[in-house]
Amino acid sequence: MKVNLDQDKCVASGQCVVAAMEVFDQRDEDGIAVLLNDSPPADQADDVRHAATVCPALAITVEE
């Protein structure tokens, strides 16, 4: 799985961090999401898909 994060779209809701903490974090200076791992292992794939679905900014896309 390959994860893309569009930081320009991100509105810093933190939903992705709650959904997949191993893969997303938020920058200290403005809360914008950062990708910790753009190729997460299979056991995190569900969490990442969940993050992409609940992201209010549609900033996360996943290539399977």
Add this chain to the structure above:
Amino acid sequence: MEHGDGRQALSYPIPSPAALEPPVEWADLRRECPAARVTLPSGDEATLLTRYADVRKVLSDPRFSRRLNAEDAARIGDSESGGVFNGEISETLPQTGEEHQRWRRMITKWFTARRMAALRPAIETMAERLVDEMVEHGPPADLKASLGFPLPVWVICDLLGVDDADRDRFAYWSDTFLNLTRYTDEQVAAAQAEFVEYMTAHVTAKRADPGEDLLSELTTATDARGGRMPDAVLVATGQALLVAGHETTANMIAKMAGLLLADRRRWERLVTDRSLVRSAVEEVLRFDANAGIGMPRYIGEEVELAGTVLPGGTTVMCGMAAANRDESAFDDADRMDLARSPNPHLAFGSGAHSCLGQALARTELQAVLDVLLRRLPSLRLAVPPAELRRIEGLAVGGLREVPVRW
């Protein structure tokens, strides 16, 4: 269906059969008339969107402007409705584009998932104190007045570094800003002047002696271009957080209790399994059929949407609550499923203007629910659900009171 066929516009907002129920028309509108012509309380016309995909698209499309100040934009209310539609704040704070984004990003750092996790115990302590006071007075109690209304003000006061002793003043100011009809013009003007005076002095004090709060940080922080927030913007930001974060959350706490207690099997399920609190809060947000009139947007150019062409100069109403019941986005959309996941509802909007305080709102709702389940597992409505009444007012939907026993 007659809606939007050029003959008769539907009168908006559409009444509901009961306080917690959606209008029966929503399902038909989504199916047959996803861009319906409606008449707003002002008498002006707008186009109501009820499908999930359309609402989500418009909310995140920058061509649809949040400012309804164009000559031909619809007016919402028949009188000043206060709150989100009030001009004051929108005059001082940047509303669109890069400037808005810079303003927003200076604040969103305070609402990260990590900060919220750190804030959670303090919010639970506040909720516990309010529940203690409610219990002391004995049943029946109005859960909205005892818990829903004060808690979000306390949280915002903390965020702004305001003294505990001044919480009641903030509660009063917030109430006057939002309930313009309940107060005289003089009272509203006086509250506005008092608030600005208080906050201006408060900003000065924080600049001299910063604390750990958001406001202190904002007095010294610089934005992405190295700019600082002028005092007027700091004061307006404080007011924006109060106006946007108080009544919304207060009402949602009350509606959450109403929805979960109206069918007590929901409450019992949560009492036995508190691990459902997080998903239950999301489901309450999705299921809330009494969310106010939705978000208005104005489009200056012609666009294609919902299988039709909207001419330039159209005001659209994004019906988020109707969209949240869309079967094409949520299985069994009219059933409340406390374990629903994922739950990409639109209660906080979507896109660049989506709720800035959503992480905080979620944390408050989760904390309140957790404390209530723990402290008052026997909680129940003191009136039949059919007797719950909606508040007047357009912007934010709510219940007048939520009488409970335990």
